[in-house]
Amino acid sequence: MPTFEEIVEKAKAFKETITKEDILEFYGYYKQATVGDCNIDEPEDADEKARYLSWKSKAGLTAEDAKNHYIEVYKAYVAKHQ
DSSP states (O other), rough: OOHHHHHHHHTTOOOOOOOHHHHHHHHHHHHHHHOOSSSSSOOSHHHHHHHHHHHHHHTOOHHHHHHHHHHHHHHHHHHHHH
């Protein structure tokens, strides 16, 4: 089974088929897995705020749980786009 880091690299390769919602889902779990609970102030820029809200919504997940969720989101994305 690929590691979290290997899955992250594979997810970075997604091109045309990835939606903004998909990107935000990956982003939120990635930040929670690598940084922990959101530790920044809410930005005013709409795109930055969307990323912030995605990350903030994952608050309380352990790094391991966030990594597992990220991998599950990746698997669902790949299955949807095969």
